[in-house]
């Protein structure tokens with residue numbers, strides 16, 4: 412309960428952290444906050460203010476903050492040591508659990524972040540196919556490595572298959588190995604894959620691309636053409652895994668890739684991610700059966716550490732409880748429908764694309780929302796101002812991005828949220 416302390420900490424962050432924060436988005440000074448603690452669907456800042464959290468740390472907190480079972484599992488492991496590099500029981504048991512749960516998985520490989528998981532998945536695909544190029548979709552987000560940062564958030568359509576880099580500092584040469592094509596444009600994607608099949612190692616796709624659902628037949632067509640040409644199909648399930656269904660997007664949309672990358676919810680809010688896939692393809696990681704010169708390097712010091720693995724096991728136990736996905740679906744669908752209803756009542760063109768457990772709010776009249784270019788028609792300034800009105804009233808959201816629902820969000824939370832949503836739309840119309 413200390414507004415002065417929060418102001419002091421923000422000043423220190425401004426002085427000592429590059430960019431004054433964690434590099435996410437910049438809040439106006441009067442709304443900037445330092446989180447003191449979280450519990451369930453809520454967090455509190457150092458100034459003592461309570462927020463209903465729909466950001467959920469950008470997704471990992473699917474179980475809600477400080478889930479007791481995860482906390483207990485981590486505390487138990489902490490007293491036994493935090494990392495050994497050598498094998499540990501939690502990572503082995505988590506591996507078994509993941510293989511049983513993930514439809515495409517014969518084996519798993521741990522990494523520390525989603526970025527590393529997609530980075531290594533592409534490396535594995537290159538090693539397996541002995542080809543260098545990869546294809547991604549316009550508007551897809553696969554993390555921060557150099558092969559991902561092409562055509563992630565373009566304002567205009569790319570010059571397919573070329574796309575502009577998203578970040579300065581990305582070597583131009585990596586762009587020569589990355590092809591980009593629009594999501595959901597099935598014929599265009601298949602034609603591009605066929606044209607470049609001889610040089611393509613992988614097609615990587617977010618099956619739910621940000622908040623865009625795949626049209627029927629799109630993922631199936633990717634599956635068919637990649638299989639036909641011996642190209643590795645990688646699903647980036649870092650958002651969708653264990654969230655939109657127990658079996659993730661593979662279960663929800665009924666298509667099985669060769670490799671899937673998991674992160675965020677998979678480890679209950681601890682830094683662990685996973686590359687899971689076909690045993691033959693993943694055998695390029697296996698030093699038992701091939702010369703060392705022929706093995707993909709993908710080891711990092713903290714991969715599979717027992718603290719994160721223990722958290723992951725506890726998280727998966729909690730998520731496998733009966734009714735979890737029904738609850739997420741029910742709460743999420745009420746919220747999506749309620750926001751659209753309120754916005755429409757106040758005269759806004761508003762849509763809630765995505766899935767119930769993770770969706771976006773976009774201010775646009777363009778229908779249907781199929782591609783990244785469709786999403787660029789949304790009024791981002793209005794989206795930002797709406798989000799600010801929500802935050803002023805105690806909702807924590809990621810402007811123009813996603814609403815994440817946790818298993819701890821209740822119907823009472825949705826009621827309160829919809830009251831705030833109504834007030835925020837009213838304020839945008841000039842009300843108080």
Ligand SMILES: Cc1ncc(COP(=O)(O)O)c(C=O)c1O
Nearest residue numbers: 524525526552553554649650674
């Ligand atoms: C679909 C997707 N893939 C990959 C990543 C990268 O994961 P990380 O931030 O853990 O590196 C993200 C992060 O938001 C993501 O949304």
